[in-house]
Amino acid sequence: xxxxxxxxxxxxxxxxxxxxxxxxxxxxxxxxxxxxxxxxxxxxxxxxxxxxxxxxxxxxxxxxxxxxxxxxxxxxxxxxxxxxxxxxxxxxxxxxxxxxxxxxxxxxxxxxxxxxxxxxxxxxxxxxxxxxxxxxxxxxxxxxxxxxxxxxxxxxxxxxxxxxxxxxxxxxxxxxxxxxxxxxxxxxxxxxxxxxxxxxxxxxxxxxxxxxxxxxxxxxxxxxxxxxxxxxxxxxxxxxxxxxxxxxxxxxxxxxxxxxxxxxxxxxxxxxxxxxxxxxxxxxxxxxxxxxxxxxxxxxxxxxxxxxxxxxxxxxxxxxxxxxxxxxxxxxxxxxxxxxxxxxxxxxxxxxxxxxxxxxxxxxxxxxxxxxxxxxxxxxxxxxxxxxxxxxxxxxxxxxxxxxxxxxxxxxxxxxxxxxxxxxxxxxxxxxxxx
Numbered sequence: 001x002x003x004x005x006x007x008x009x010x011x012x013x014x015x016x017x018x019x020x021x022x023x024x025x026x027x028x029x030x031x032x033x034x035x036x037x038x039x040x041x042x043x044x045x046x047x048x049x050x051x052x053x054x055x056x057x058x059x060x061x062x063x064x065x066x067x068x069x070x071x072x073x074x075x076x077x078x079x080x081x082x083x084x085x086x087x088x089x090x091x092x093x094x095x096x097x098x099x100x101x102x103x104x105x106x107x108x109x110x111x112x113x114x115x116x117x118x119x120x121x122x123x124x125x126x127x128x129x130x131x132x133x134x135x136x137x138x139x140x141x142x143x144x145x146x147x148x149x150x151x152x153x154x155x156x157x158x159x160x161x162x163x164x165x166x167x168x169x170x171x172x173x174x175x176x177x178x179x180x181x182x183x184x185x186x187x188x189x190x191x192x193x194x195x196x197x198x199x200x201x202x203x204x205x206x207x208x209x210x211x212x213x214x215x216x217x218x219x220x221x222x223x224x225x226x227x228x229x230x231x232x233x234x235x236x237x238x239x240x241x242x243x244x245x246x247x248x249x250x251x252x253x254x255x256x257x258x259x260x261x262x263x264x265x266x267x268x269x270x271x272x273x274x275x276x277x278x279x280x281x282x283x284x285x286x287x288x289x290x291x292x293x294x295x296x297x298x299x300x301x302x303x304x305x306x307x308x309x310x311x312x313x314x315x316x317x318x319x320x321x322x323x324x325x326x327x328x329x330x331x332x333x334x335x336x337x338x339x340x341x342x343x344x345x346x347x348x349x350x351x352x353x354x355x356x357x358x359x360x361x362x363x364x365x366x367x368x369x370x371x372x373x374x375x376x377x378x379x380x381x382x383x384x385x386x387x388x389x390x391x392x393x394x395x396x397x398x399x400x401x402x403x404x405x406x407x408x409x410x411x412x413x414x415x416x417x418x419x420x421x422x423x424x425x426x427x428x429x430x431x432x433x434x435x
Contacts, residue, residue, distance in 0.1 A: 042253040044263060050248050051267040053189030055086075055241035056196050057132075058139055058320060059375055061293040062234050063275055064282025068290040069227035071220035075279060078228070082235030083272045085388060085418060090245050090264040092391030095398045098257055103250025105243055106334070109390055112397050121390060122338045125243065128382040129331035130361060135374050136320040136327075137365035141165045142296060143313045143320075150310045162366055168321050169362045176325035177354050188322045195315045199295060200274045202308050203281040209300035210285040218287060230376050230425035232418070237379030239271060242386050243330075292371055328357060373426065380422030388415040388422075 067075035093105060102108045106125065110118030141161040148160060249260050282294040291297050295313055299306045332353050336345045345353075392415040401408040 042251050044252070044259065047248045047252050047263045048267050048270065049193075051241045051244060051263065052270055053193055054244045055239055055267065055271050056192050057238070057323075058136065058293075058316065059234065059237045059379070060196060060275055060278060061139075061199075061295060061316075062372070062375060063238060063279040064290050064294045065292055065372075066227075066231040066234055067279050067283035068220070068288065069223070069225070070231050071223040072280065072283070073222045074224065074228070075231070075283070076276065078231045078235050079272060079275055079279065081232065081418075082239050083268050085236060085415075086239035086242070087264055087268045089242055089387040089391035090268070091261060092395035093242060093245050094249055094257065094260045094264065096394040097246040097249050098255075098260070099398055103246045105246045106338075108246060108394070113390070113393055117390065117393070119338075120385065122334050124382050124385045125334050126331055126339075128378060128386065129327050130357065131374055131378045131382065132327055133324055133331075133357065133361040134365050135371060135378070136324050137165055137169070137362055138369045138371050138374070139293065140168055140317055140320050141365065141369065142293065142371075143317045146296065147310060147313050147317065150305055150307075165362060165366060169324075169358055172321055173324045173358055174355065176322070177328040177358055178351060179325070180329075180350075188319055188326055191315065192319050192323070195312065195319055196274060196278075198315065199312050200278045200281075202312060203278060203285060203294070206300065206306075206308070207281050207285055209302055213301055214284075214287055216284075216287075219284070226428060229380070229421055229428060230372065233376045233379030233383075233422040233425040235379070236383045236387060236422055237375055238275060239268065240379075240383045240387055241267065242391070324358070328354060331357060376425035376428075380419075380425045384419035384422045388419045391415075 063079070066078055069075075070078065093108070096108050096112055097103055097105075100108065100111060102111055106118065106121050109121045141164060144164040145155070145157045145160040148155065149157075245260075245264070248263070249255060252260060252263065278294070282297075283290050286297050289298060295309060295316060297309070299309075332350075335353055336342050336349065340349075342349060389412075392412050396408045396411055399407070401411070
């Protein structure tokens with residue numbers, strides 16, 4: 001998740017549309033410069049990468065599980081539905097930001113929809129980041145003991161899990177989380193994107209090690225069951241980059257709606273393609289033995305230690321350890337400024353809020369490491385509000401649709417239905433149904 005700080009905007013960067021190419025770039029730039037040239041701040045490629053790095057997270061590791069639950073055809077449909085929902089939500093936010101020249105998503109909601117929806121947005125962001133912090137710490141506790149085992153370090157998995165989680169929090173997360181400026185750690189976004197590509201390519205390359213031992217007569221193609229709710233919630237969580245779209249739009253050079261639509265479409269498409277390959281090859285490799293997190297799959301029968309997959313766990317562990325403190329500032333700022341109403345917080349308040357966030361999420365991750373329940377809540381409820389409900393209301397407001405008009409009913413009603421579909425997943429997971 002990216003931060004929600006206000007993006008800078010300079011109207012002097014705008015140029016007449018007739019001096020631009022169809023994609024919004026200057027006409028005097030060659031195709032080569034636009035595709036493989038230097039990635040400058042505010043460029044289209046830079047904007048796309050910023051959104052991709054926000055969307056990509058550890059949640060994508062659950063995508064093969066969707067194929068196991070629902071089958072190949074329905075799993076693909078869930079990914080496509082998640083991609084469409086996310087793209088439509090991005091455009092709803094972009095329309096509102098363009099009209100009001102306000103490039104901060106929470107402020108945009110508060111300005112257009114009122115204080116009540118602004119408060120809902122603030123609480124949702126806090127829950128979203130808080131849940132993400134729990135999820136990251138759960139996964140650190142899952143990955144590191146398996147890494148130790150692959151190096152023939154045999155210890156109690158439960159004790160190792162707790163020790164590693166506590167050590168990571170105390171030695172790395174708390175010191176870094178207390179810093180006010182973490183811009184130098186933006187490399188984590190690049191590492192996250194690289195890790196996703198690495199894992200996807202690894203699943204494809206190692207597929208031959210599994211396929212000769214599998215009975216593909218048992219492959220599921222379309223299995224409509226209660227897990228469809230969790231499947232959609234997981235997909236929605238994996239595509240979410242909406243907290244950053246307004247800021248990216250404000251920083252985009254020669255900003256116009258046509259250009260931000262291209263950025264949004266290319267972002268979602270660039271994320272969707274590796275997700276499809278990751279889901280397909282992850283599921284087809286181990287079929288009904290597909291784990292919750294695909295990089296925790298069993299070792300191929302032909303080798304004693306899957307070193308490349310161990311490397312993926314190491315890369316993901318490093319990413320998560322640094323991602324926790326990077327995600328602290330937006331949540332901490334929302335709590336201090338919007339809930340506690342402190343514009344210039346003292347050092348004591350800064351430290352207190354940071355410690356409460358890190359230590360409580362650590363405690364929950366240790367005591368209740370239910371990652372599917374957590375992702376169901378984050379994707380279905382939190383992302384449902386951020387990606388579906390609020391963008392739909394913003395779009396209707398900008399387009400001037402009255403609450404009783406058919407356009408308002410179709411848009412808001414349709415996205416409310418999808419929100420309910422996702423939210424049901426959290427309820428079913430807590431009740432122990434499905435999965």
